[in-house]
Amino acid sequence: MKVFYDPVQKTHVLSHEIIAGKRFRHHERRARIDIIRRHLRANGQFEFIVPEALPMEAVLAVHDEAYVRFLESSQMLSKDEVIWPYVFPCDRRVPVYEPVTVFTAGYYCFDVGTPIMSDTWQAAIAAASGAYAAAQHLKKTGEVCYALARPPGHHAAAALFGGYCYLNNAAIAAQYLSQYGKVLLIDFDYHHGNGTQSIFYDNSDVFYVSLHGNPAIEYPYFTGYSHETGIDDGAGFTLNCPLEPHCGPEEYFEAFKTSIDTAMKKTDPAFIVCSCGFDVADKDPLGHFGLLPENFHSLGQIIRSLNKPTMLVQEGGYLVERLGLNVEAFLTAFL
Template identity: 35%
Template sequence: MKVFFSEEHRRHFPQAELCGGEFVTPFERPSRVEYVLGRLKEQGLTDIVAPGPVDMAPIRTLCDPGYLDFLENAWDEWKAEGFAGEVIAANFPARRMQISRPPRNIDGKVGYYSLASETALTNGTWAAALSSAASAQAAQAHVAAGAKSAFALCRPPGHHATADMFGGYCFLNNAALVAEAFRRDGAGRVAILDIDFHHGNGTQDIFYGRGDVFFASLHGAPEDAFPYFLGYADETGIGAGEGANANYPMLPGTAYDVWSGALDTALARIRAFGAEALVISLGTDAYKDDPISFFKLDCPDFLDAGRRIGSHGLPTVFCMEGGYAIQQVGINTVNVLEGFLDA
């Protein structure tokens, strides 16, 4: 399996995350990638290449133009305002406020385009987000050209990003870009399977009214887990997308027997949908010792999950999402890939 990865990800490294009422070192940090790369090499998955330049055209098609302008210029506008720290949202449009008029002032603009305040932007965030998207685009092109699978080692991740909001450490939705690319390349139907612990709210939002892309997400129940306000089982799509969205929220303490049952159900739905290509939002924060999650999967479970996904034989692109138990993120990520290849 070819791996696509850009060193530009290092340019995004906020020094603070608001968690539990205090600033901490962000859980989503550059060292996560080092553990994944190290494990890939240990296991002989050494076909690791840098992507080519990002193609902005599909990103502009997917995303709101004002949002892209914000991402590109937020740092400069923040510094021009005289702020000394990193770009962090402190003001949000709440219920019964205006939501259709983005502020001119950067302090308000950040909140307008943000869905949570744990995610900061830095001087290198835009470049890193583009490099992450470039890795996803390159992986998709490789599979569209005939390869069975590819792994986009994306950082920053993407599945929380909507067409016009960032948050949950995400800025551009890599899985959505891959699905759209498969559609442009002729796949009549595409499926996205999100196995990250946190609901892929951004991916759901992008495709919720469409019937050509099926989205399934296995995640912590929104009553108990970020992003809190989306991911319920009764969210099944709207209009042309009715029936093309499937959420599998699960309770604190969920172990692999329950989780794998949801996985099998999601895969059966994908097969019935008639997907011609598959995108996996590969988060490993369902691991039992992840610091910001509450499922109880163990390392061998990820190997089995990969086998179950691979048994369906679809052309598949994996996009890296979450996983914050640093010592195990490489093992668990590569276990999914190896299980897939074994199948």
């Protein structure tokens, strides 16, 4: 299986984050990439490819230009400068000019765990380039492939970053593929992909289906309820399946199969893009579905059995010591 990955993604280094007022070592660590690579290399059935930089049109097909220019301007920061958004406008109809300072970056942000540094833009572009290259490869060959994307993407909306995400890697891939046929975007990260939902909420070309922790008690809190089903042209093309933490693999798999079955009947996709969040793993510090490596293999088998051209994009997964094992168990189901 081809794995699209650019080492530039490792330049993005996050020190700490504040969750509910408490300070933690940041969960989105570059060691996540190292352990995945180590496992896939040792397995021997994966070919690593450094993607070419994606065209800016592919980014602008998903993200607003002013937002992209703002992210791009982070390259002007000095090496030790970090922008931590901490004030957020409630009325976004009011325009904000040049929001590139530590004080106004909250205009494009929705949480306090996602800082911007001088290396953020190039890491985000490298991750998005991997997803775009995977989409191109899928379109050309029909072969399943995987984008080892970091920073992750599914919380990033057209003009908002947050949840460790800046550019929506899976959405950029899905948008590209949707030019050639309907896309089913399956998101199994523990947290609702609020950014992906927002991007495709009024779009019937990409069906978004997500299983995640109940947003009443789990991040990102404000979206991911089952009554959110899309609007305008996209009405009926979003399917959210919130589940209670610790629901256990049996209930999880039943909900997974039912949701995917409903989505497949509604959309009959030409392509599947999968946002793969391994924070549904047992003992993950940020997720509580308790999936074991063999469960990830089964998850892969279910998606493979849909028998559609499929690409896989890395999202969350923060139990670093088990992440490589879990990703390998999932990916080998497609070989």
